[in-house]
Amino acid sequence: MEITLEEAFAGKDMEINVPIAEDCERCDGIGAEPGAKVETCSTCGGAGRVRTQQGFFTMERPCSTCGGQGEYVSNPCTSCDGQGQQRVETTLDVSIPAGVEDGTRIRLTGQGDAAPKRQGGGARGDLYLFISLKPHELFERDSANLYCRAPMTMTTAALGGEIEIPTIDGGRSKVKIPEGSQSGKRMRLKGKGMSVLRSNARGDMYVELSVETPTKLTKRQRELLQEFESESGRDTSPASENFLGKAKRFWEGLTD
Numbered sequence: 001m002e003i004t005l006e007e008a009f010a011g012k013d014m015e016i017n018v019p020i021a022e023d024c025e026r027c028d029g030i031g032a033e034p035g036a037k038v039e040t041c042s043t044c045g046g047a048g049r050v051r052t053q054q055g056f057f058t059m060e061r062p063c064s065t066c067g068g069q070g071e072y073v074s075n076p077c078t079s080c081d082g083q084g085q086q087r088v089e090t091t092l093d094v095s096i097p098a099g100v101e102d103g104t105r106i107r108l109t110g111q112g113d114a115a116p117k118r119q120g121g122g123a124r125g126d127l128y129l130f131i132s133l134k135p136h137e138l139f140e141r142d143s144a145n146l147y148c149r150a151p152m153t154m155t156t157a158a159l160g161g162e163i164e165i166p167t168i169d170g171g172r173s174k175v176k177i178p179e180g181s182q183s184g185k186r187m188r189l190k191g192k193g194m195s196v197l198r199s200n201a202r203g204d205m206y207v208e209l210s211v212e213t214p215t216k217l218t219k220r221q222r223e224l225l226q227e228f229e230s231e232s233g234r235d236t237s238p239a240s241e242n243f244l245g246k247a248k249r250f251w252e253g254l255t256d
């Protein structure tokens, strides 16, 4: 069963339709038409196996008349084709707990297939549900923690400011961007991650910032940036200056 990350976060009560094996009502699980009887197979005498002589050897194989059942329905039930069971579309209530992970197995005890009456009956089987999570557009999950990649404009990164980040509970968190923030900067929003299975705890959310380089500049914007560039130097872009210094030393080392 596929659920969304939001559903895994909050948990969900839902109804599902599953084809579950039930004893056939028409023949009461026997496989014979009402009134007809299950007869002992005359070919194998009820053993389900027949012996054949092949040269000196005696071989045993399943009886082909009764299919190894030892019984034979001369007049098979028209509703279940003599099988004794049918799959019935059944609506079940399922409670998916908050915090489920991709691949979590949920067991519905005694809600699986009915034990065939023809083979002695007994308790119903269990039904297992396997949960898989749909990928999310904004968040990536690592157990209890969530990761979100958020772009910020070049000016916000340089001047500082605030951006709004959506949270898995449907809310929003304001994140303060310090002046001079670089791409790859990680901010931790404590307690804004996923819910934890069978616990009230919540993981954290990590926001990874990336600077968006402006595109489709107007003539005026281009002029402003060129003017900005002419005012820039060692202090404005220390990483670039530092890199250039290292590169110079590298080239000089080669000529020695």
Ligand SMILES: [Zn+2]
Pocket (backbone or CB within 6 Å): 041, 042, 043, 044, 045, 046, 047, 048, 049, 063, 064, 065, 066, 067, 068, 069, 070, 071
């Ligand atoms: Zn037989």
Ligand SMILES: [Zn+2]
Pocket (backbone or CB within 6 Å): 024, 025, 026, 027, 028, 029, 030, 031, 032, 077, 078, 079, 080, 081, 082, 083, 084, 085
């Ligand atoms: Zn039947």
